[in-house]
Amino acid sequence: MGVTITFNHFPALLARLEQDVPKILDEYAVKVREEAQREMPRRTGSAADGLYAVTPLRNEYAQAASKAKSDNPDVEIVPQVDVPSGGIAIAGAAAHTAAVELGSVNMAPRPSLVPALEHHKADILDALAKVLDHD
Amino acid sequence: MIESTRIAAYLYTTLANDATLAPLIHGVAEGVADPGTPTPYVVFFQQASTDTTSQNGYRLLTQEPWMVEVVGTADDFATLQAASDRIDTLLGLVKQAPGNDGMSLTLVRDHPTSRIEVTDGIKYLRIGGQYRVTIH
Numbered sequence: 001m002g003v004t005i006t007f008n009h010f011p012a013l014l015a016r017l018e019q020d021v022p023k024i025l026d027e028y029a030v031k032v033r034e035e036a037q038r039e040m041p042r043r044t045g046s047a048a049d050g051l052y053a054v055t056p057l058r059n060e061y062a063q064a065a066s067k068a069k070s071d072n073p074d075v076e077i078v079p080q081v082d083v084p085s086g087g088i089a090i091a092g093a094a095a096h097t098a099a100v101e102l103g104s105v106n107m108a109p110r111p112s113l114v115p116a117l118e119h120h121k122a123d124i125l126d127a128l129a130k131v132l133d134h135d
Numbered sequence: 136m137i138e139s140t141r142i143a144a145y146l147y148t149t150l151a152n153d154a155t156l157a158p159l160i161h162g163v164a165e166g167v168a169d170p171g172t173p174t175p176y177v178v179f180f181q182q183a184s185t186d187t188t189s190q191n192g193y194r195l196l197t198q199e200p201w202m203v204e205v206v207g208t209a210d211d212f213a214t215l216q217a218a219s220d221r222i223d224t225l226l227g228l229v230k231q232a233p234g235n236d237g238m239s240l241t242l243v244r245d246h247p248t249s250r251i252e253v254t255d256g257i258k259y260l261r262i263g264g265q266y267r268v269t270i271h
Contacts, residue, residue, distance in 0.1 A: 098250065102261075103180065105206065105254050108166035111182045114200060118183040 029053040035116035044072035050093035065093040138197040159218040175207030196271035204263030219262040
């Protein structure tokens, strides 16, 4: 004869994840976008001001595209990137954002997006881990 | 000691001196090829750098994602594919023992990359990968 006690914390854990993870990823998407904008080289500013974040809680594309066009009326604006439901993206509305970040046959790369993400990576993982540690 | 210079030297030496890769390309360059360099060629560049330090500030290791890609015109796909495959063989998983300067280096590919660039009316393909380098 014995006593069996069963705990099932998974429903509560899942509820915390569904509530907290989107907020954390949204917060850090904005931080990464802001840091990349500060670091990106500027002439007219259309590439930097054209950076936008798309998260389950926000979509900055329209505002960024408008700002980029305001900085440089001749800038080519590309469509918003496809983001899976619940996904996160940080991208550039200006067509030449890729050339600034990754270089071209005529221009050396001047990364700012990848350094911004790398700078925040440890903090993002810590914040997500704390969701699981919550009592 | 600046780790980035060691990584750049390793990448250049490895890519420029490979007997399989050399016949496929017209050179290796950091960042951007010299003006007038015919395609295809290989470029590599640092994307970021992060130090991991101990609590008393001692530098334990440095991690740096580097992009390595072969650049060529769209009509030269077969050569670009062969060159990028060879680059991945050379860099896909590297563990280098400490050299004369005491630094050891590992490379692992984070992800492959492939993009199209249209410049001056010419369509270029850039194929390669982002490689995470850990050096300590």
